[in-house]
Amino acid sequence: MSLARRLLISVPYTWLLALFLVPFLIVLKISLSDYANSIPPYTPTLEVGEGWSGIKEFWSALDFENFVFLTEDALYIKAYWSSLKIAALATFFTLLIGFPFAYGIANAPQEWRPSLLMLIILPFWTSFLIRIYALIGIISNDGFLNQFLMWIGAISDPLVIMNTNLAVYIGIVYTYLPFMVLPIYATLEKLDSSLLEAAQDLGCTRISAFWSVTVHLSKPGVIAGCFLVFIPALGEFVIPSLLGGSRTLMIGKVLWEEFFSNRDWPLASAVAVILLLVLIIPIVLLQRNEQMQREQNK
Amino acid sequence: MNADAPFAPWEDETATPLIEFSNVTKRFGTFTAIDDIDLKIYPQEFFALLGPSGCGKTTLMRMLGGFETVTDGRITIDGTDMNGIPPNKRAVNMMFQSYALFPHLTVAQNLAFGLKRSDMPKSEIDGRVEEMLRLVQLQKFASRKPHQMSGGQRQRVALARALAKAPKLLLLDEPLGALDKKLRQETQFELMDIQEKTGTTFVIVTHDQEEAMTVASRIAVMDHGKLKQVDTPDRIYEAPSSVYVADFIGDVNIIEGQVTQLAEDTAELSWGEGKPAIRGMAGENLSISTSGAFAVRPEKVAIFTEEPMDRHNRVSGIVEDIAYLGNMSTYYVRLESGALIKSQIANNRRISRRSITWGDTVWLSWTDTAGIVLAS
Ligand SMILES: Nc1ncnc2c1ncn2[C@@H]1O[C@H](COP(=O)(O)OP(=O)(O)OP(=O)(O)O)[C@@H](O)[C@H]1O
Numbered sequence: 001m002s003l004a005r006r007l008l009i010s011v012p013y014t015w016l017l018a019l020f021l022v023p024f025l026i027v028l029k030i031s032l033s034d035y036a037n038s039i040p041p042y043t044p045t046l047e048v049g050e051g052w053s054g055i056k057e058f059w060s061a062l063d064f065e066n067f068v069f070l071t072e073d074a075l076y077i078k079a080y081w082s083s084l085k086i087a088a089l090a091t092f093f094t095l096l097i098g099f100p101f102a103y104g105i106a107n108a109p110q111e112w113r114p115s116l117l118m119l120i121i122l123p124f125w126t127s128f129l130i131r132i133y134a135l136i137g138i139i140s141n142d143g144f145l146n147q148f149l150m151w152i153g154a155i156s157d158p159l160v161i162m163n164t165n166l167a168v169y170i171g172i173v174y175t176y177l178p179f180m181v182l183p184i185y186a187t188l189e190k191l192d193s194s195l196l197e198a199a200q201d202l203g204c205t206r207i208s209a210f211w212s213v214t215v216h217l218s219k220p221g222v223i224a225g226c227f228l229v230f231i232p233a234l235g236e237f238v239i240p241s242l243l244g245g246s247r248t249l250m251i252g253k254v255l256w257e258e259f260f261s262n263r264d265w266p267l268a269s270a271v272a273v274i275l276l277l278v279l280i281i282p283i284v285l286l287q288r289n290e291q292m293q294r295e296q297n298k
Numbered sequence: 299m300n301a302d303a304p305f306a307p308w309e310d311e312t313a314t315p316l317i318e319f320s321n322v323t324k325r326f327g328t329f330t331a332i333d334d335i336d337l338k339i340y341p342q343e344f345f346a347l348l349g350p351s352g353c354g355k356t357t358l359m360r361m362l363g364g365f366e367t368v369t370d371g372r373i374t375i376d377g378t379d380m381n382g383i384p385p386n387k388r389a390v391n392m393m394f395q396s397y398a399l400f401p402h403l404t405v406a407q408n409l410a411f412g413l414k415r416s417d418m419p420k421s422e423i424d425g426r427v428e429e430m431l432r433l434v435q436l437q438k439f440a441s442r443k444p445h446q447m448s449g450g451q452r453q454r455v456a457l458a459r460a461l462a463k464a465p466k467l468l469l470l471d472e473p474l475g476a477l478d479k480k481l482r483q484e485t486q487f488e489l490m491d492i493q494e495k496t497g498t499t500f501v502i503v504t505h506d507q508e509e510a511m512t513v514a515s516r517i518a519v520m521d522h523g524k525l526k527q528v529d530t531p532d533r534i535y536e537a538p539s540s541v542y543v544a545d546f547i548g549d550v551n552i553i554e555g556q557v558t559q560l561a562e563d564t565a566e567l568s569w570g571e572g573k574p575a576i577r578g579m580a581g582e583n584l585s586i587s588t589s590g591a592f593a594v595r596p597e598k599v600a601i602f603t604e605e606p607m608d609r610h611n612r613v614s615g616i617v618e619d620i621a622y623l624g625n626m627s628t629y630y631v632r633l634e635s636g637a638l639i640k641s642q643i644a645n646n647r648r649i650s651r652r653s654i655t656w657g658d659t660v661w662l663s664w665t666d667t668a669g670i671v672l673a674s
């Protein structure tokens with residue numbers, strides 16, 4: 001390999017090393033430390049100046065105490081479990097809404113498609129936080145939705161959506177919809193319409209042709225979309241803390257509280273390490289899905 | 299029907315057609331893609347649709363398959379009006395121009411796709427798939443995915459899939475378009491063989507007139523949504539009903555002029571001051587003293603170095619070009635009138651012994667029945 005090529009390849013690796021691996025190792029190190037009322041709020045700290053004995057001393061002070069604690073206090077397991085449930089259910093709802101969106105755009109007249117896609121992406125141009133606050137303005141007790149429904153007389157008392165799990169679902173679906181729509185659209189748009197006709201020709205009704213051709217062939221897009229929604233939703237913190245109630249339990253929120261309210265960095269780091277391990281499984285699955293898709297398109 | 303009689307149900311008044319188009323019109327918005335067509339196709343025919351791009355061949359097929367509705371008129375298949383009957387309820391299968399194989403299914407699963415959705419018992423499906431694979435000689439490829447096969451193999455899978463349900467009618471939209479010439483010819487014979495074995499009625503769309511001539515029992519020549527002529531390949535070639543058809547099928551020399559004489563099956567055309575009229579067969583709808591065109595195939599035009607006094611049809615000109623095609627040569631002869639006439643001569647002799655070269659003055663001649671006088 002020439003030097004130039006080696007140099008070129010080393011750029012992304014250096015990037016990953018500096019911005020992923022090193023921070024991760026730091027977090028891992030902190031998660032193995034103990035809480036201390038100092039700055040930084042953990043111990044031990046590595047004293048390189050003391051040479052070999054300093055490193056040895058540092059090493060012997062690390063332990064898995066925090067991880068053990070995570071398994072002992074039911075709060076954490078519950079929080080992980082509840083996050084998984086909320087993320088999975090929210091992903092399902094996003095799929096339920098996103099698929100028809102993608103299907104509609106893919107079947108719209110050619111000249112409309114770019115504008116329709118633009119409409120899907122447009123909200124990204126506004127800050128995420130502002131969008132969440134805008135959502136609060138819509139779904140809160142005296143928000144637009146309730147005002148409108150009461151005005152047309154559909155309800156007499158405002159619907160309580162804010163500070164419930166429902167608000168969290170609405171928030172996740174609303175925020176992550178484009179991540180679902182875009183990959184599904186990409187697979188549907190490539191779909192050869194003669195495949196649908198061939199299916200009908202071979203005895204399918206319109207609906208069964210849709211099922212056995214369109215749905216089947218959009219699977220890679222659906223899987224990619226689901227992971228792209230599920231992975232960030234699992235660690236989501238802003239949505240549950242702004243829209244969810246006190247009983248909405250999500251690991252992202254727990255993490256934040258450990259860090260900033262309790263200042264227990266080591267425990268918070270342990271929570272983060274476990275979260276990362278949990279996420280590695282879907283990330284690997286997502287990559288395998290993409291690999292498969294590439295092979296099929298060859 | 300007498301077993302020895304040639305297959306020609308279209309000449310039999312009592313034969314019942316499998317497909318009947320009555321005054322069928324198809325419009326897309328204001329554009330008329332199919333214009334008031336009447337057509338009968340008989341069981342076990344190998345029927346070819348031929349015509350320039352955009353003339354409505356695919357549209358005609360899609361109406362048979364149930365993918366396009368008929369704007370006006372009626373299509374019946376096996377005596378049943380097809381209006382409003384969806385594709386899955388028709389005993390018709392289509393082989394798509396793009397093959398339309400399901401990329402996520404193996405070859406065997408592609409073949410089984412239609413069978414699973416038919417009333418065939420589950421236990422018989424595997425056997426039928428096996429039989430179809432054997433028919434197109436793809437037994438070894440049963441578990442491959444379409445993207446792992448060559449264009450020719452995919453095309454055979456598509457054919458087998460369309461045949462698997464044993465349809466009454468098989469529609470083939472440019473099935474051989476993607477193949478090279480040699481494979482194309484092989485497949486043409488394979489198609490004919492399969493058609494004979496299965497007894498299915500084939501309707502094939504093609505751009506390639508040679509292909510249509512090879513495989514078809516009858517050919518329909520289309521233009522701008524109309525049928526210009528529906529006839530057997532030899533009649534289309536030998537007795538085209540219009541200049542359009544003569545020009546579309548094969549190579550042809552056209553000489554324009556005035557119809558001066560008209561008998562029952564011969565006609566004469568005067569085509570230049572002081573030149574003797576050309577004599578040929580009389581085409582359809584010909585009337586005397588109107589303008590007409592004489593059409594003659596290049597291989598029916600003989601070439602002489604001296605004036606052939608014993609022939610009625612003879613014209614002279616200068617050899618402008620000679621195209622050597624291996625088994626034959628084409629001579630391009632410019633007449634005094636400016637018309638360019640082609641004469642095609644089989645190369646029975648070695649090149650060195652050919653006596654005609656560029657710039658020679660030659661005589662061209664053809665028999666009285668070699669060409670046809672057509673209304674223009
Ligand atoms: N869905 C449609 N909407 C509007 N016009 C159409 C549609 N389908 C076909 N046409 C028009 O009808 C005409 C006939 O089309 P068709 O596809 O039948 O041609 P074709 O003879 O099969 O041509 P080719 O040999 O190029 O395949 C064309 O002018 C085409 O533009």
Ligand SMILES: [Mg+2]
Nearest residue numbers: 355356357471
């Ligand atoms: Mg076509």
